[in-house]
Amino acid sequence: MPESLHELVNFAWDLAYDWRNLTFAETETAAYDIVDLLFRNDEYCHFRQTYWDIYDFCQIEGHCEDVLSNMQTNAFSIITQLSASLAAMKAKPWSDLAREQKGYVLNTMGKAVAQITVDLLGFSQLD
Secondary structure (H helix, E strand, O other): OHHHHHHHHHHHHHHHHOHHHOOHHHHHHHHHHHHHHHHHHHHHHOHHHHHHHHHHHHHOOOOOOOHHHHHHHOHHHHHHHHHHHHHHHHOOOHHHOOHHHHHHHHHHHHHHHHHHHHHHHOOOOOO
16 A cells, blocks of 8 residues: 555646646556555445444434434543544654554544544444
C-alpha cells in the first residue's frame, strides 16, 4: 500500500501543477491504485459489511430511533473517544511515526469509532 499511496501523491502533484505533461500510463496507474486501495481496505476492514450490518440493525422496528437520546446519555463517552482519537493523531506527524506507532494510532481510532457507534445506536453486550 505505501507504494500505491506514493504513486497517488505524485499523481496528485502532477495533476495540480503539471497536468499538461501527465501521461496515460500515470493516470491509469493512479486509477488502479485508487480501486486497489478501496477494495484492499474493505477486504481487511470490512467497511461495507459494517455499514450494511448497521443499516439492517436500524431497519428493525424501534432501533436507531433513539440516536439523539443516546447521544445525550453517552455524551461523556463520545467526547472521550473523540479526544483520544485526536490526541493520538496530533502526538507526532504521521511521517515521523514508526510502523508500530502508526498501528497504535489506527487501532485507537478504530476503537473510538466503534465505541461511538455503540454509544449512538445503543448496542448492548451480548450475553
